[in-house]
Amino acid sequence: MxxxxxxxxxxxxxxxxxxxxxxxxxxxxxxxxxxxxxxxxxxxxxxxxxxxxxxxxxxxxxxxxxxxxxxxxxxxxxLYRGIIINLxxxxxxxxxxxxxxxxxxxxxxxxxxxxxxxxxxxxxxxxxxxxxxxxxxxxxxxxxxxxxxxxxxxxxxxxxxxxxxxxxxxxxxxxxxxxxxxxxxxxxxxxxxxxxxxxxxxxxxxxxxxxxxxxxxxxxxxxxxxxxxxxxxxxxxxxxxxxxxxxxxxxxxxxxxxxxxxxxxxxxxxxxxxxxxAPIPLPRNTKTRTVESKENKFTGFIFKIQANMDLKHRDRIAFMRVVSGIYNKGMKLYQVRTGKNIIVSDALIFMASNRFQITKAYPGDIIGLHNHGTIQIGDTFTQGENLQFINIPNFAPELFRRVLLCNPFNQKKLVKGLIQLSEEGAIQVFRPLNTNAIIIGAIGILQFEVVIVRLKTEYNIDIIYESVSISAIRWIECNDVKKFIEFKNKNESNLALDANCNLAYIAPTMVNLSLIQERYPDVIFRNISDH
Missing domain, CATH: 3.40.50.300 (P-loop containing nucleotide triphosphate hydrolases)
Structure with missing residues (x-):
């Protein structure tokens, strides 16, 4: 072209x-x-x-x-009056x-x-x-x-x-x-x-x-x-x-x-x-430079993941905003976070739940990529350049529940279903290191009801909740390996892994969180996860 x-x-x-x-x-x-x-x-x-x-x-x-x-x-x-509208x-x-x-x-x-x-x-x-x-x-x-x-x-x-x-x-x-x-x-x-x-x-x-x-x-x-x-x-x-x-x-x-x-x-x-x-497709900022829509090389970022749009196939779709360049069917894209190349031959456009395969897409378009658990919200895709688009938030949850299975034999099925739902970013799943419990975190109370309904409808799993003494969860990291090992050994009962196996600290109270942060100044406590 x-x-x-x-x-x-x-x-x-x-x-x-x-x-x-x-x-x-x-x-x-x-x-x-x-x-x-x-x-x-x-x-x-x-x-x-x-x-x-x-x-x-x-x-x-x-x-x-x-x-x-x-x-x-x-x-x-x-299409409206010759203009392609992405709504x-x-x-x-x-x-x-x-x-x-x-x-x-x-x-x-x-x-x-x-x-x-x-x-x-x-x-x-x-x-x-x-x-x-x-x-x-x-x-x-x-x-x-x-x-x-x-x-x-x-x-x-x-x-x-x-x-x-x-x-x-x-x-x-x-x-x-x-x-x-x-x-x-x-x-x-x-x-x-x-x-x-x-x-x-x-x-x-x-x-x-x-x-x-x-x-x-x-x-x-x-x-x-x-x-x-x-x-x-x-x-x-x-x-x-x-x-x-x-x-x-x-x-x-x-x-x-x-x-x-x-x-x-x-x-x-x-x-x-x-x-x-309304503006034509605008530029987007990365950690290193601004990407203009008219640039020839393809770039895009993932802002949303949806599980089970097609209940028959239990699929997961990653929604990408095309920032620059042209998507061509079968093209090779570089996934910056993983450092791997993938071939995209079946990108989709949408009319709500209806989907259609496409051969091309342009800046401003929202396209869907089939996700097999390897794509996360915030991921950047390029044609080889090492870029990372910024300002795609993933907040720490504010409400927490422990999940109880009505049928204990569905444990593996439950973990799989919750991880897939958590990829959408609406809920977050945490598994404490020293127990078999599963903790769900969310921003709003209705999310817990949605999880119950969707697990039943989409995975045929029945669950109930029980309250849990958690005031906050923070993702943690430390540049000093020795001090981080010391921290983990002394606080193992308060540590958990999220769905992406990132380590997080479970704070029973906000006072506890403040004391721990003061006691371990070299440990970084984040309320936004880093993709």
Whole structure:
């Protein structure tokens, strides 16, 4: 492929995550975006055509369907107006925050969905703090306009005051709730009328009124609402800043759209602006240098691992963000951590749980590699260069349970299942050196429930938990071999191996941890594991 064609492929790609507080409508807007994707698209898999027109569900795991919440990030690639979009639908619940934080390292932009009936919620504040670390560009969608919401001006004030980012409205609602009439687009100078039926992206005369002062507007929404809209727009244009793409790309402003994801109203407005505004695939930092997307040699990093996407084959998929170069089917990649080369001949792209083999992938794409236990979150792959991409977090767990088997004969099966689930990064497994116990650590309490369900569903193993006196676990290392041996001999009863056989210290109390750290100043205690 010529360099100019390579650059064109980069220009065609946008990679973003959808983030929100639980129940704000994040998964719904994902599925509505898919309903707007370019139709009659076929993806080739070993010569067979696969029609991707059918409805795709972002929440594909059985427990997600039962609970009605997103548990794991869904990776979806689709075509819209000639642009290849890599969309990552992240879990909203705080108990699954690690998956979301790692996903944010793999995207170039975020769509923030806010429940306009509730305003700014706690999880939204946490997520914005993470995006602020990298000044990630953010587009905001005020959702649920078909219900009784906060006053729109109040919503803008909440975003600016609590999330510390300047709002630039792109569309503006005409009333809300039962009186919701539609939105006015400040930059297109068009009013898009709402219908209680599912809104179709067909801009017919009956759905669009061109011009803020068009007499037709008075007829379709009423004289009073039309007058109020004109006054409001006049005031906003005199007070609020204009949209500036550079300020958006630097994370200084957020363009704001209003609509209803459930009714598929306003979703296309976001996508239509997303294409020209969102950044093309951005560079990524390594420990030694910055890698640009337009570089010819392939690089990529693993930000997520998912076990048992295909229950029949018990497979594990490692999700890679392509940073630079081109993936070609059958190419040899260098796994920096292990120092080994692997041949990748069956890379995948995804539409939630649906997968398709590909022959090529470009910067910004999210591809899947079959993992047989040799790939870890944080791994870097190159064409030979010794690089290590940074800022892919793996946090120490905060909650702990001891696992008890209902059938003791399933011990080996249990260890295998837990290790495979722990590869995803949502839970961590520790095996104390001096006992046969198995300890699970997690960030949130719901993770323990998910493990029980998944072990039963995916491995046919029944477990229960018992409480355990652990306040913290820290990974340990020491450059002084003699002192490290002394430390291990005297503290063996508090040591455990994680799923990757890294040594960790189990602290029964935080006071104990402080005393041990003071007693052994040469030992390094880490609350983030080093991949």
């Amino acid at each position: 010529s360099h100019s064609n390579f650059l064109q492929e980069i220009m065609r790609r946008r990679t973003f995550a959808i983030i929100s507080h639980p129940d704000a409508g994040k998964t719904t807007i994902t599925e509505k975006m898919l309903s707007l994707r370019q139709q009659n698209i076929y993806i080739y898999d070993k010569g067979k055509k696969h029609d991707t027109k059918s409805q795709i569900k972002s929440d594909w795991m059985q427990i997600e369907k039962q609970r009605g919440i997103s548990i794991t990030t869904s990776v979806i690639q689709f 990552l639908d992240t879990p909203g619940h705080n108990d699954f925050s690690e998956d979301t934080y790692r996903t944010l390292t793999a995207v170039d932009c975020c769509l923030l969905v806010i429940d306009a009936t509730k305003g700014i919620e706690s999880r939204t504040r946490q997520l914005i703090k993470v995006t602020r670390l990298r000044n990630t560009p953010i587009i905001t969608f005020m959702n649920k306009l078909d219900r009784e919401i906060y006053d729109p001006i109040k919503l803008l004030d909440l975003v600016e005051n609590e999330l510390k980012i300047t709002c630039v409205p792109i569309t503006w609602p005409i009333s809300y709730g039962k009186e919701f009439k539609g939105v006015y687009h400040l930059y297109n100078d068009e009013t898009y009328l709402y219908t209680s039926k599912h809104y179709k992206e067909i801009l017919e005369d009956m759905y669009v009124v061109k011009g803020l002062y068009n007499p037709k507007l008075d007829k379709v929404i009423g004289i009073d609402l039309a007058k109020e809209l004109r006054n409001t727009i006049a005031i906003m244009k005199g007070v609020l800043p204009d949209f500036d793409k550079n300020m958006f790309l630097n994370g200084k402003i957020t363009p704001v759209f209003f609509g209803s994801a459930m009714c598929n109203f306003g979703v296309n407005h976001v996508l239509d602006s997303f294409i020209p505004w």
